[in-house]
Amino acid sequence: MKSFEAEALINARTSTVWEIITDCGNYTVWDSGITRIDGHLRNGAPIRVRTRTGGNRTFRLRVQQIPGEVMTWTGGLPWGLFKSVCTFTVTPRGGMTNLRVREEFSGPLLGPMWSTVPDLERSFADYVSAVKQRAELLGRHEARIPASPGRPWPRRGDGSGPLRARETSQISQP
Template sequence: MHSVEAETLINAPSSTVWDVITDARNYTVWESGIIHFRGELRDGGTIRIRTRTGGNRTVRLRVQQLPGEVMTWTQGLPLGLLTGVRTFTLERLGGMTHLRVREEFTGPLCGLLLREFASDTQQAFIEYVNAVRKRAEILGRNPQTTGS
C-alpha cells in the first residue's frame, strides 16, 4: 500500500468547505489542479477528470458521499492490479473546518507505478487543500458570492 495526504484548518464553516469540494461546475475555475471535469459529484455518481500533472490522461472515478462529512473518489485498473481511493474528510472545529485529503493505492502494481509519482502527488495534494482553504475562506466571508 502507498498513500499520500494533506490537511489544513480552514476558517470557514464545514458547509462552505463541502460546497467548494462538491461544486463540480467550478472545479476548473479555482486552483484545484483539475483542468477538465465532467460528471456529477453525487453519491453513486461517476466523474471524469484530467489534472494539471496528469498530462492528457482522463481518469474515471466513482463517487461515494456521506454529505457534509466524507466523500471518496475510487479508480482502478482491471483485476485489482491497482486501486486508488481518495478520501475527503471534514471535521467541524467550532466555526472552523479541518480538511484532510488522503489517497491510498493498493494492488500488485502499486510500488512499480507509483514510486516515481509520489512527490508530485504529495505536492498536488498540498496545493489542493490550500486552494480549497483559500476559496472557502473567501466564500465564507462573502456568502452571496457564487460561481467563480
C-alpha cells in the first residue's frame, strides 16, 4: 500500500468545514485543485472528477459518508486490481476543526501502476490549505451575522447600512 496525506487545524466550526468539502458545486470556485466535478457528494453516489494533476483524465469514483465526520471517494480497476481510496476526516479539536485528507493506493497492480500516479503530496497540502482559508473566511463572516430575529438588511435608502447588491444599481449618482 502507498499513500499521500495532508492535514490542517482550522479555526472554524466542523459544520463549516464539512459544508465546504461536500459542496461539489463550488469545488471549482475556490482553489481546490479540482477542475471539474460531476455528480453529488452524498452517500453511495457516483462522481466524476478532473484534477489539475490528472490532466485530461476523468476519475470515476464512488462516495461514501458518515455525515459530518468522514467521506471517502473510491475508484480504481475492476476486481480490486488497483484501488484508490481518498478519505476526508473532519474532527472537532478544542473549538477548532482538524481536516485530514489521505489517499491510499492498493491492489495487485500497484507496482506497475504506481509509476503513473503523480506525486500528490503538494496537491494535498494545497487542498487542505485552501479549505482552511475558505473555512476561516466563512467562519469570520458567520460570526458577524446578527443573532437577532430582525431584518438582516436595511430598508432601501434608510441610511442604516450597506445595500444589497441588487439594490446598488438602482442608486442614482448626483
